[in-house]
Amino acid sequence: GDSVTQMEGPVTLSEEAFLTINCTYTATGYPSLFWYVQYPGEGLQLLLKATKADDKGSNKGFEATYRKETTSFHLEKGSVQVSDSAVYFCALPNAGNNRKLIWGLGTSLAVNP
Amino acid sequence: DVKVTQSSRYLVKRTGEKVFLECVQDMDHENMFWYRQDPGLGLRLIYFSYDVKMKEKGDIPEGYSVSREKKERFSLILESASTNQTSMYLCASHLGGHTSGLHQPQHFGDGTRLSIL
Numbered sequence: 001g002d003s004v005t006q007m008e009g010p011v012t013l014s015e016e017a018f019l020t021i022n023c024t025y026t027a028t029g030y031p032s033l034f035w036y037v038q039y040p041g042e043g044l045q046l047l048l049k050a051t052k053a054d055d056k057g058s059n060k061g062f063e064a065t066y067r068k069e070t071t072s073f074h075l076e077k078g079s080v081q082v083s084d085s086a087v088y089f090c091a092l093p094n095a096g097n098n099r100k101l102i103w104g105l106g107t108s109l110a111v112n113p
Numbered sequence: 114d115v116k117v118t119q120s121s122r123y124l125v126k127r128t129g130e131k132v133f134l135e136c137v138q139d140m141d142h143e144n145m146f147w148y149r150q151d152p153g154l155g156l157r158l159i160y161f162s163y164d165v166k167m168k169e170k171g172d173i174p175e176g177y178s179v180s181r182e183k184k185e186r187f188s189l190i191l192e193s194a195s196t197n198q199t200s201m202y203l204c205a206s207h208l209g210g211h212t213s214g215l216h217q218p219q220h221f222g223d224g225t226r227l228s229i230l
Contacts, residue, residue, distance in 0.1 A: 032216045043117070043203055043221030044156075051216045089156070099144050099163055099207065100171075101219060105155035 002027045006090050006104035013080055013111050021075040021107045023064075023090035033057075033066055033073040034101070036089040044089060047075075080111045115140040119204050119222035126229055132191040134225050136204030143209025145187035146219065147171075147179065150201040162187055163209065194229045201226050 007022040025033065032051045036044040048057035053068035064075045075088060090104040120135035138145065146161040148171075158171030162181040176198060180188040187206075191198055205219040 034218060036218075041223075043223045044205075044219075045221065046218035049216070049218065097169075099161065099209070100146075100158060103156045105153070 002031075002092065002095050002102050004090050004092060004102050004104040006088075006107050009087075009106075009108040011107060011109045013109070015082055015111055015113055016079045017111075019075070019077040019080045019084070019109070021088050021090075021109070023073045023075065023104060025071050025073065025090075025092055027071070027092055028095035030068065031092045031095065031098075033064070034091045035062070035064055035073070035075050036091060038087040038089065038106070040086070047088070080109070082111050082113055085109055085111045115142070115206065115220040117204055117206050117220050117222040119202075119225050121225050122223060124225055124227045126191075126194050126227065128195060128229060130191075130194045132194050132227070132229075134189040134191075134202055134204075134227070136187045136189070136222055137185050138187075138206035138220070139185065140206065140208075140220075141184065142206040142220075143184075144207040145181065146205040146207070147177075147187065147189045148203045148205065149173070150203055150224070156203065159189065196229050199227060199229045 003026050034049045035047040037047040038044045048059040050057040050066035056065045062077045087106045087108045089106045091101045094100040116139045118137045147159045148156045160179040162168045178190045202225045204222045207219045208217040
């Protein structure tokens with residue numbers, strides 16, 4: 001069945017460091033791919049998405065490219081800030097019931113000043 | 114912007130109580146979801162609803178029920194609360210639709226941190 005695998009955290013970086021959070025997937029067809037972010041004490045919110053192969057989603061300095069050949073959707077940011085400290089989730093629609101999302105387990109990021 | 118509102122941010126209840134968690138969305142979304150979030154386990158779907166009075170079990174429905182009498186409101190019910198139901202509960206809504214809905218995100222409330230003593 002469809003699945004999402006994220007790199008395990010926690011990830012700890014210094015401010016202005018480069019960030020990569022890996023996400024790979026197995027899927028039937030070519031679903032949309034999503035990154036969500038959960039800031040401390042809040043619910044999840046959509047960070048970015050890509051709807052087809054080779055699409056690049058971007059928001060708030062974060063980017064992720066939908067790579068069909070490597071079945072990946074890695075999240076990157078060139079220079080992280082303390083305010084980026086959060087949990088990041090990769091997700092895709094469930095092919096068997098596309099009302100539902102399949103979620104990665106989340107990667108916690110802590111950015112130190 | 115879509116607004117999903119959960120009735121309580123923090124809730125403390127006792128074992129055996131019947132507990133109601135309420136969620137309201139203001140964007141006429143078809144689909145609504147209840148998740149629980151636990152450290153190391155990510156998000157797990159409890160139930161979701163794709164229309165008024167329509168519901169479908171998620172991955173961990175045991176010990177829970179839901180109610181959707183109006184499109185904007187989706188309630189999660191713990192029939193007889195137990196300590197292993199202490200968790201963060203997240204409600205989400207989604208536009209719906211077979212094709213366009215595939216590309217639309219889910220919108221989340223801020224969560225209810227529930228403690229069962």
